[in-house]
Amino acid sequence: VVKSHRKYMLRAAGTDSLHPGLGCETAQAEWKHDLAMYHKCILVVVLERLRVSPGAKVLDWGSGCGHKLTWATQLFDVDGLGIDNVKESVQWAREYSLGHFCETDGRFLGWLPNDFFDVVISYAALLHLDPQDRCEVVTTLAGKVQIGGQLWFGWNDPAIHLNNSEVEVLVNNMHHGKESSLQPEEWSRCFEQAHQWDGRWATGEVSVSFEILEDALLFPDDMSKIGIYLYTPPAYSLFVVR
Numbered sequence: 704v705v706k707s708h709r710k711y712m713l714r715a716a717g718t719d720s721l722h723p724g725l726g727c728e729t730a731q732a733e734w735k736h737d738l739a740m741y742h743k744c745i746l747v748v749v750l751e752r753l754r755v756s757p758g759a760k761v762l763d764w765g766s767g768c769g770h771k772l773t774w775a776t777q778l779f780d781v782d783g784l785g786i787d788n789v790k791e792s793v794q795w796a797r798e799y800s801l802g803h804f805c806e807t808d809g810r811f812l813g814w815l816p817n818d819f820f821d822v823v824i825s826y827a828a829l830l831h832l833d834p835q836d837r838c839e840v841v842t843t844l845a846g847k848v849q850i851g852g853q854l855w856f857g858w859n860d861p862a863i864h865l866n867n868s869e870v871e872v873l874v875n876n877m878h879h880g881k882e883s884s885l886q887p888e889e890w891s892r893c894f895e896q897a898h899q900w901d902g903r904w905a906t907g908e909v910s911v912s913f914e915i916l917e918d919a920l921l922f923p924d925d926m927s928k929i930g931i932y933l934y935t936p937p938a939y940s941l942f943v944v945r
Contacts, residue, residue, distance in 0.1 A: 727768035727795040739770070741933055742826070745857065745922055746771050747778065749824065749940075753853045755779050759821040764809055764844065765828025768792050769800025776801035781822075810836050812843045817903075820848045827858040838893035842901055845945050846909045854943040858918065860886065861938040887915045887939060914942045 730737035755761070757780035763772050766785025769792075775781045783802035786809055787793050793806040807814075810832070823844050829837045844854055890913060897904040904910070918938045919926045926934060 727792060727799070738931065738933065741931055742770065743774050745826065745918075745933070746774050746824075748922055749855050749857065750775060750779050750822075752942075753822055753855065755781060755822055758782060760784075760819065762786070762815075762820045762823045762844075762847065763802075764823060764825040764840070765831075766792075766796065766802075766804060769796030769802060769804055771824065771826065772796075772802035772804075773800045775824075784820075810840060812840070812847065815847050817846050818849050821852055823848060823852070823854040825854075825856045827861070829856050829859060830861065834889065838889075838896065841890075841941075841943070842893065842897040842904065842909075845911050845943060846901075846903050848945050850945055852945050854941075854945075856941040856943075858933065859939050859941060862932070862935045890915070890941060909945065911943050911945050913944070916940050916942070 730739055755775075759779070759781045761772070761775060761781040761783045763769075763775075763783060763785040766772055766787045767789070769785055772781075772783040772785050776783055785793075785796060785800075785802055785804045786807050787796075787804070788806065788808050790806050793804045796802070796804040809828070829840070832840065841854070841856065848854060894911060894913070897909075899905070901909070916939060917936055918940055919934045919936050921940055923934050
């Protein structure tokens, strides 16, 4: 978590790019490449799949510079709240993005109201947590949506290191120690264990159904024509319904 926080802090501040001070303003800021059209496509596919209605209360967990909430507000007329632990990203989002943004450690969610949101979205964020933390985050967020509310967690277990030795070293370093890849079977165990340590799950007040889909099958029309690493298997999306 500490390494990830520093990486995105430098990018947001602009000190990890060719344009110091323009972190969130440059198209390459958060991902080192201009992937905006892909991220926008991903967001639209997900919100259409979730059938998000105008005025829906949407929480973006790990909102970064606020780009996805801006698109969601412009295209779907949602009422959005983004949370992120990178101060520089939140500061920029408050000034330039649409929605409300809070700087906070997303592992601690007790301050958020229960049974409040209609939708939770999160992209490329859970992978920065260790297994226990991400299980607790997802199960806690499930109690923050209303009954029938939906949650989406995208870009889990990404394969950005394939055919790139430099990135492979970075990924291996990231997964050394507490952080590790998110295997699909992890979620069945997570939701079963939640009944043991979360009172709302134990009483049945919170229960979920879930579905896992490979991003390569979910987003591009023809994977053979898409060379971008965001869709490379085994990256997958986790959809949860309370």
